[in-house]
Amino acid sequence: MVNWEITTEAKILPKLKNPIFIEGLPGIGNVGKIAVDFLIEELGAKKLYSFFSHKFPHSVFVNEKNLIDMPKLEVYYKKYDKGNKRDILLLTGDIQPIDEESCYSFCEEIIKIVKHYKCSEMITTGGIGLHNVPEKPRVFCTSNDSKLLKEYVQKGILTEKNIFGVVGPIVGVSGILLGLGKRRKVKGVSLLAETFGNPLYLGIKGAKEILRVLEKKFKYGVDLKKMSKEIIEVENELARKTAEWFSEELSTRAGAKAKNNEVNYIG
Numbered sequence: 001m002v003n004w005e006i007t008t009e010a011k012i013l014p015k016l017k018n019p020i021f022i023e024g025l026p027g028i029g030n031v032g033k034i035a036v037d038f039l040i041e042e043l044g045a046k047k048l049y050s051f052f053s054h055k056f057p058h059s060v061f062v063n064e065k066n067l068i069d070m071p072k073l074e075v076y077y078k079k080y081d082k083g084n085k086r087d088i089l090l091l092t093g094d095i096q097p098i099d100e101e102s103c104y105s106f107c108e109e110i111i112k113i114v115k116h117y118k119c120s121e122m123i124t125t126g127g128i129g130l131h132n133v134p135e136k137p138r139v140f141c142t143s144n145d146s147k148l149l150k151e152y153v154q155k156g157i158l159t160e161k162n163i164f165g166v167v168g169p170i171v172g173v174s175g176i177l178l179g180l181g182k183r184r185k186v187k188g189v190s191l192l193a194e195t196f197g198n199p200l201y202l203g204i205k206g207a208k209e210i211l212r213v214l215e216k217k218f219k220y221g222v223d224l225k226k227m228s229k230e231i232i233e234v235e236n237e238l239a240r241k242t243a244e245w246f247s248e249e250l251s252t253r254a255g256a257k258a259k260n261n262e263v264n265y266i267g
Contacts, residue, residue, distance in 0.1 A: 002105040005052040014048070014079050016087040020218070021119040021188075023091040023110075025073075025173050029195030029203025032125030032174065035210045036092045042222050045076035045090055049113065055102035057095060071095045073106070075113060085220060089117060096172050107176045111184050121148065122181055122188030123214070124174035127206050128167060129197025137194040137206040139213050140166060144182035148189055157217050163192070 024036025039045070051073040060068040073093035080087055091110060097103040114122060128140065140163040143149035152158050169175070174190055181188045193210050195203030208224050215222050 002053060002055050002102045004106060004109050006109065007050045007052070009047040009050055009074075010077075014077055014087075016077065016079060016089070016117050019077075019087040019089055019117055019119045021089045021091070021110075021114050021117075021122045022214070023122070023124045023173060023177060025091065025093050025096050027096070027126045027172060027174065028129040028197060029127035029201055029206055031127035031193050031195050031203035031206040031210065033092065034202065034204060034207035035125055035214075036090050038207065038211065038227060039088075039214075039220075039222065040076050040090055040092060042226065043078045043088070043220065045078040045088070047074055048077045048089070049075040051093075051106070051109070053097075053102060053106075055098060057098055075110075086218060088220075089114070089119060103173060103176055104180070107173060107180050110173075110177060111180055111186055114181075114186055115184070120187070122177060122186055124177050124188065124190040125210050126170070126172075126174040126190065126192050127195040127203045128192050130194055131197060133196040133201070134194045134205065137203075137209045139191055139193045139206075139209045141189055141191055142170070142178070143187070143189040144178045145187040148187045152189060152191075152213075152217070157213060167192070 022036055022039065024032035024034070024039075026033045052070075056071045060070055063069050071094045073095065074091070076090040076092065078088045078090070097106045138160050139158055140160050141149065141152045141158050142163050143152075153161050170178075170190065170192075174192075178188045178190055191210050191213055193203065193206030195201065195206040204227060208227055211222060211224055211227075214220070215224070
């Protein structure tokens with residue numbers, strides 16, 4: 001059994017109003033990670049929890065202050081005291097859990113948090129790795145609940161209606177959260193954007209398209225034009241970390257096998 005050390009970073013636990021939960025961890029093109037990190041910065045979200053486990057990768061890296069940094073997994077929150085906007089929980093980090101047992105146990109801990117704050121909806125994010133850079137990435141959606149899926153696919157939130165036949169199994173937190181969520185009676189969707197499948201490529205375009213979908217549905221007033229040079233510089237640093245931590249084999253495992261020749265994997 002994997003033990004997770006969870007540290008409460010907030011001085012006072014927030015009372016959230018009808019919150020949604022959004023996950024964005026490293027994967028193909030770091031699409032989900034880029035999208036969620038941008039939301040945290042743009043919305044001014046505050047850190048709520050941090051996680052540590054002996055199942056973290058057995059490495060640290062040196063930062064620009066010549067000091068070491070440990071891998072991070074963190075939950076942030078954004079609370080709206082006025083208006084009709086729903087409060088948000090956001091999961092980000094530098095890594096994915098490195099094996100099956102730690103992935104499942106970590107997702108169980110996240111679902112406990114989701115249920116504690118009575119989130120009515122989980123949203124996981126990731127990239128679909130193509131052999132070429134997509135000019136205009138498409139966003140696909142899958143879910144653990146048919147009614148929730150219809151809210152995205154049949155009500156004009158997404159233009160792509162079918163993901164079946166596009167990808168195979170979804171491996172990693174973005175998939176397991178939905179699977180365990182179904183068992184624990186927590187509804188969720190996964191938003192997956194096309195990106196280039198090179199391990200060092202940054203899926204900025206795919207992240208923008210996921211954010212466009214979230215903005216269309218929830219209307220948080222996010223300015224996508226701000227995903228500019230500064231964002232790219234930050235994510236270049238993330239790409240360096242990811243390349244250091246993950247071997248080619250592990251990167252492949254943290255995705256999904258394709259159903260056709262165009263799609264490589266997702267994660």
